[in-house]
Amino acid sequence: MESKNILIKDATIIADEIIKGSLLIENDKIVEISDKIGISDAEEVILADDKILLPGLVNTHTHLSMTLMRGLADDIPLDSWLNNHIWPVEANLTGEHCYAGALLACAEMIKSGTTCFNDMYFFMDQVAKAADEAGIRGMLSHGMIDFGDEEKRKNEFKETIRIIKKCHNTGDGRIKVAFGPHSPYTCSQELLEGVKKESNKYGVRIHIHVSETQKEVSDIQEIHGKRPFEYLNDINFLGEEVTAAHAVWVSDSEIDIIKEKNVKLSHNPSSNMKLSSGISPVAKLLDKEVCVSLGTDGPASNNNMDLFEEMKISALLQKVNTMDPTVLSAANVYKMATINGANSLGLENEIGSIEVGKKADIVLVNMKIPKLTPFRNPISHLVYSASGGDVDTVLCNGTVLMKNKELLTIDEARVIEIAENASEDLLSKC
Numbered sequence: 220m221e222s223k224n225i226l227i228k229d230a231t232i233i234a235d236e237i238i239k240g241s242l243l244i245e246n247d248k249i250v251e252i253s254d255k256i257g258i259s260d261a262e263e264v265i266l267a268d269d270k271i272l273l274p275g276l277v278n279t280h281t282h283l284s285m286t287l288m289r290g291l292a293d294d295i296p297l298d299s300w301l302n303n304h305i306w307p308v309e310a311n312l313t314g315e316h317c318y319a320g321a322l323l324a325c326a327e328m329i330k331s332g333t334t335c336f337n338d339m340y341f342f343m344d345q346v347a348k349a350a351d352e353a354g355i356r357g358m359l360s361h362g363m364i365d366f367g368d369e370e371k372r373k374n375e376f377k378e379t380i381r382i383i384k385k386c387h388n389t390g391d392g393r394i395k396v397a398f399g400p401h402s403p404y405t406c407s408q409e410l411l412e413g414v415k416k417e418s419n420k421y422g423v424r425i426h427i428h429v430s431e432t433q434k435e436v437s438d439i440q441e442i443h444g445k446r447p448f449e450y451l452n453d454i455n456f457l458g459e460e461v462t463a464a465h466a467v468w469v470s471d472s473e474i475d476i477i478k479e480k481n482v483k484l485s486h487n488p489s490s491n492m493k494l495s496s497g498i499s500p501v502a503k504l505l506d507k508e509v510c511v512s513l514g515t516d517g518p519a520s521n522n523n524m525d526l527f528e529e530m531k532i533s534a535l536l537q538k539v540n541t542m543d544p545t546v547l548s549a550a551n552v553y554k555m556a557t558i559n560g561a562n563s564l565g566l567e568n569e570i571g572s573i574e575v576g577k578k579a580d581i582v583l584v585n586m587k588i589p590k591l592t593p594f595r596n597p598i599s600h601l602v603y604s605a606s607g608g609d610v611d612t613v614l615c616n617g618t619v620l621m622k623n624k625e626l627l628t629i630d631e632a633r634v635i636e637i638a639e640n641a642s643e644d645l646l647s648k649c
């Protein structure tokens with residue numbers, strides 16, 4: 220993708236501290252932040268006097284192509300939601316469906332200020348194609364499920380390795396691939412052990428669901444005699460390269476294991492609330508210095524991908540859960556959506572904060588609107604008052620993906636039409 224020198228002038232920049240100044244981008248990186256940069260050297264100048272500048276948000280647990288199933292089955296428990304509604308539809312998925320759904324998700328993410336996502340699903344080379352076209356950053360994993368079947372297991376490894384070889388480090392380094400064993404209840408021990416070994420060999424991360432529901436915990440206890448994180452620890456699966464989504468039902472000793480093994484967690488409060496899965500003890504996890512980031516989960520169980528909304532819900536949910544309004548401050552929840560997200564994907568040296576030398580993944584939010592007035596405390600405004608729809612301009616890897624709310628890399632009307640058609644086609648097959 221074409222990059223150039225861009226100057227973002229006179230913004231309110233949320234870096235280590237909040238400063239009023241300008242930011243210079245050369246190719247894909249931030250090269251200078253100061254209040255003294257002239258406009259003469261830049262090929263493009265974005266005037267940002269009335270804008271807050273923050274790093275692109277990082278969504279650490281998604282299933283992009285499930286946008287096609289948005290609104291399909293609401294108000295149902297996870298078990299029957301998966302078995303009776305989602306899995307039967309997924310049985311008919313094709314690569315074209317996944318491309319269309321992922322492209323729609325990319326449009327939605329860019330429009331709401333997300334520039335990096337961690338996705339697990341199927342036909343991931345088609346998801347990579349959509350993300351590449353949209354210009355967004357993503358880590359992709361083929362969702363592996365074997366239910367103990369050896370033939371299935373072999374095919375899951377074959378597909379994951381095919382995706383690694385085809386897509387890892389493509390799109391100017393924006394697209395990365397990880398292993399995606401679905402969960403300890405859908406994957407055999409052999410599969411999990413194989414993933415640990417192969418992910419090491421290929422130098423890629425692991426993305427898995429763990430301890431989403433109480434039923435999962437009791438099922439695993441029945442089969443293995445221990446809780447999910449204890450079981451995964453005993454088979455040497457856990458490590459800093461593992462991003463575990465949900466972690467709703469975790470005991471104190473599991474929290475110690477998660478901390479000791481430096482496992483990264485993705486908190487998905489909207490999905491957990493909507494499916495009545497429970498409340499992850501996020502305030503406690505952060506107190507123990509566990510890296511917890513934010514995810515929206517798939518758009519069929521949320522039902523959107525707005526990380527601004529997810530920030531607010533996270534903070535409110537912890538406060539009502541602990542009956543303590545001081546827990547999970549705006550500053551901490553903002554960190555979850557930015558630097559902790561980067562950390563959760565092993566990308567903390569490249570993204571997640573506004574610093575010289577980091578990739579230019581940048582979001583501008585218009586602060587001259589009624590709901591962000593009076594303009595006092597930008598972090599508070601971003602977490603408690605703003606929503607994704609207030610995002611005005613988005614850059615990823617030094618390329619402008621949206622300016623003045625208009626998508627530049629993809630045609631929004633066309634994306635909506637492709638997705639409508641794909642969703643209709645998919646549901647007509649069930």
Ligand SMILES: [Zn+2]
Nearest residue numbers: 428464516517
């Ligand atoms: Zn999920």
